[in-house]
Amino acid sequence: MTENEKIKQVLTSMVEQNRYVFWYDEGGQMKDIATSLDVPGISVLEMEDNAFSIKFQMQKGKQPETGFVIYSAKPMPKDEQNWLLDYQEEGALFSADMSSLYAAECGIAMELKEKVVDKHLAFFKKADNRNKLAAKLSPGMDAAEIEKQMTAVVCKSNATCEAFTYALITEANNEETTMQADLKAYNLEDFYWQQAEAYFGYHAGRNIKDLLIVLFKNDMQSHLTGKAPTHIGKEQALTNEALIFMRDWRDSRTYGDLYTEWANRLEEELGIKEEVCEYNIQQLLNVETFPCIDKIIASYLLTEVINDSITTEQMEAIIEERENKLFFDVARHTLHALLQARYLFADIEQKMSKFTFDTAKEGFSLYERSLYTIDLHYRHYIAETNLAESKQLLSQVTERVERTYTNHYLLELAKKWQPLIDGMDTWKMKGVFSQSVFYTTYVYPFITNKKKVFVIISDALRYETMVELSERIAQMPRMETDLKPAMLSTLPSYTQLGMAALLPHKVLSYEKAADEVFADGISTKGTEARSKVLQKAVAKSKAITAEDFLKTTNAKTAFKDFDLIYIYSNMIDKTGDDKASEGMVFKATEDEMAHILQMIDLIRNGNGCNILITSDHGYLYQNETLDETDFSDFKVMGDTIIQDTRRFVIGRGLEEGDAVKTWRAEDVGLTDSTGISPLQVQTAKGLNRIRIKGAGSRFVHGGSMPQEVVVPVLHVNIKKKQGVSEVSVDILNKKSKITTNTQTISFYQNEPVSEKVKEVTLRFGFYDQADNLLSDSITLTFGSMSEDSTQREQKHRFMFKRQLSELNGQEIYLRKEQQVAGSSQFKKLEDIAYKVSVLFMAEF
Structure with a gap:
């Protein structure tokens, strides 16, 4: 494009925007270009001591469609001598030098040409820069605002210091320097660092990595509580905006991964782990700057657990405080394993010290009512340890867990329980339902009342697991759960017999010299055979495996012709009975619970209402490699051996x-x-394992220990309408005034979460009357199930931006928002007014 074409283009654009454009060309060097300007809708007027007539023409003469260019070969007159001053102020000034052309092209006022265009001429020499800048500028912007937009063009970002910094640290992380080089080449480098100084309070070296180091260390120091070790110097205190920037960066969907990369990198380069090891756990509790913090907290808690110097409540509070922190996942399973170890030790100490029962029925009831939680905590500990980030760290605790679980619980329980079993003539307990009456007790009433019922039978689902499963189901929409009194399993407590007992029958028998149980003369081995037994009692019935059930595409039609559906699931027993996989039985238990939740969801979608969940038997499991003393010297011998395992023998x-x-x-x-x-049955006493070649020994069942024979029954009722509410949350200590640059707010969950009261996720932040965020924003989930009110309170210290100091005497609002289910969006619930009354502006 020639210079003439450029001038014509810029003048045309300026007239379109301003209608009146004045061009003072002292010496008249551009007169030919000006007077020859021929653009439809634009009238060119030459001013030569004829200002009055030009003014008349502009007022009364023929009006061009677009506007006027008023050209003068003389210098611009003083205001008091300028007859056209009113039009000139209404319009715009034009100059034909390159800087002026650039200014005009971008819509920059001529009085800012020297401060902006001349100062950053290299920026404006690139047409792409000019085009992008022109799109960002608005009339009335001052030099600083334009420079901010220019920096945004270079950084390919929004025009904020935060956005510039995100762009520059992204580039630095990729080991690139294009943006930084451009800022320097365009004379914008000083501008960025002035912005960083004003926004962050940063005064150190002009280097992105230096800035990051100060930001990270300042963030860490600001969240440490108590007195720091004397040899660790406190970094320069930055602004609240610096702390808010770091918190927003951690929470950012766009830049969160970038934060993690820098945090890992700087943690290593700065030796942060060695530095913070000298702080105690309470000082570190609120720090989430670096990944090592949660690892260090895990190490501290390990020592506390080993020394029995911490309560379960204290551990719960620490872990709850850490759970919402960015790097919790680096030690999540380790921390939860330690908590489960603490639960286990406390549970055994409390329950086994008062451990007593005089009859098998009392022992059965004690297990059902109380002792089962020990097995639950043991399962959770092993499951978390198998997933733990540092199994080596947990090795000392694991050794104690195994020793305590075996010696102080299983052996003590067996010593008390087995003599009572030895004294029994028949396998019955007064007041306890036998597994053999499951159908008549729980299923038949639905059939007689013409109500469809689904029965889910989970092979080897223990009582303790059913309690947990019940709690999970209760959290699902429209679900109501009722854990029935436990049943006494068949003996031996194993699959073929237990599965048969759950079917409708009068008599169970072995009619072959094989491991095959018959119900009223009909074989119960396999799904097809079980269907025949069911259909003898209920014509419209069906037995189906869980795998086939979950393949159902239309649950509403697939089972509409059936009144009774038995569903068989076998994740736990299949895993535990295999020597190669028995160590994964607790993982299989977790998978099985998820499997059952899927089945329930399918039944709900098919408009089912009633579900019974039960098991054929339980099991004993010890994760450690067993000692020789755990195996008995008993040798299986007899006329006919139908079945022999680690825990039982069937034969003649x-x-x-x-x-x-x-x-x-x-x-x-x-x-x-x-x-x-x-026909005879032999069951191993206590924890004994019978020596069998090739069989697994850690996962066993078939005997008479409570873990094997206490069989759970859960009724799940799917409600037609949802009778569930969300937990309510109040804001405590509602002070009417904001007097400093931070404000601590307490949030109180009014009731525990239960099957009728669901958790809620809320977001809080302070806003001004124009809806600008004045503080950091925090998202909290309120889902505590604790009856202890102190465990349902959460606190947060809000940090205010400097804008707050400009609002002295005005009202601002603490906004409470709720997350929209299934999305990342929030809806406003309420605004709570606070009056700003900051005594010392210097705080900001």
């Missing part, structure tokens, strides 16, 4: 031994109609 003419209790078939509710030698 069995030889007795001290390590087992021998039962007749009728003693354990079985019918023996073969006419040959009597």
